Amino acid sequence: MLTGLFVPLITPFDREDRVALDAVEALADQVLADGATGLVALGTTGEPGALTPAEQRAVLNLTARVCHERGAQLLIGANSPEALRDAAGRGATAALTLVPPFLRPGEEGVVAYFTKVAAESPVPLVVYDIPYRTGQHLSAATLRRLAALPNVIGVKHAPGGVTDDTVDLLADPPAGFAVLGGEDAFLSPLLALGGHGGILASAHVATSRFVELIEAWEKGDLTAVRALTGPLGALSRALFAEPNPTVIKGVLHAQGRIPTAEVRLPLLPASAAHVEEAVRRATALG
Template structure:
């Protein structure tokens, strides 16, 4: 299985009563695929899964499963424990699980690799490892990521190292047999230039088609177009991530009339109006710029 192209990690919209707005979620999923996304991610961190009840999580998953089944689109589901992975065994639509590197305990590289190796061995679906050290507290070197690439059952890496560093260069200099999907929205263009196979990008709720074009441009070797579009999308992503994800994205989607409220659940707080306004201005500027 090869994971390429754009995957949109769906937010969880809420209605005015505070309940999950399942109709709005379905509309977002359908629109992302209509606009060219290769697949969807359900219950990723962008979807605020830790603030959802078990019933709400199943309702969200049911909607996205149905959309992906009808559209024949790949579905990746956030699952970080053996128990949550086992729950995916009855869902034929699930292509892979997005599994974050263990957080807070900082087990060291060897411990992280051993943990993910065990999960992969016991999982009914392949794993896409989510490496995001500035949130987990556990850094993985290029050598550790290469060891994970050799583990049966690990088929992809969502790479969000917080920028481009020496290990990034080392990893991409000799790509392992692993689908690498950029996960740092602001840096997706340089990661694609280095050889990333695609991206899992929350920013792609907004201007999905432009992110698809960016990935296609780099893969086609159209450097001039990719550089221009990548720079403009980078500014949009920076504005959308000016506050904790997905607060600004929800504010923009609400302003566009695509979700019933901009609400998030604690411990997140709603984005400041200034951040939402700045992001809307950035998006409007992107969409108003003629394509190269």
């Protein structure tokens, strides 16, 4: 069972538009030191589509090494047989595999697709369910069918908030199937319903506070939950005020943690106003 906080790492760039691997390593070390269970490499937040194959390999090699050295879990964004083999070869805990985007194959098609992929994959799968990007809604009933597949161990649940299907799924959760929140601002409601943790880009910032929130729900410490839910929700909203990860990069650069706030097309850097608001929220959290 996957539990706790996973941070989907950004890919920082230097002033020559090269991947700043030293900054990747520093970020990885810091979020793990601050209590994250593991990392996600080459997730959406890492801008994988804008990286060359060589850059992708460099990021994977580095994150795999850091997780191995620290005894941390590693999820790798992988959506092809070759990528799944690469994930297994690097000792990944699981592959974060997207519901087939754009085609909108229907829920039966999604189940058939994951049945085939899971049977052939050398590494367990975490289904990435994000219908506002893929165009494909998945019901709670379909998520249960996916959970029943051998080699499928969880879902990154990002339907845009807490939906009727979220409530339905967690009212009778599949055994051994991790429901990890992928909507940062809605982490606390998901945990209240019985979610198992989160894959949260916002946790680049105030990592230890997100860890505290997850642990507070596990312990039933509602005083801590109430103290953290509002500020962390506000921070997440501020960090997602523009397309991910533009504001996050702006904040990390302002904090001196990455060499530039640059992103690659089709993304554009975040506005100064949104970065300043997110920095203010982060500073208030300590």
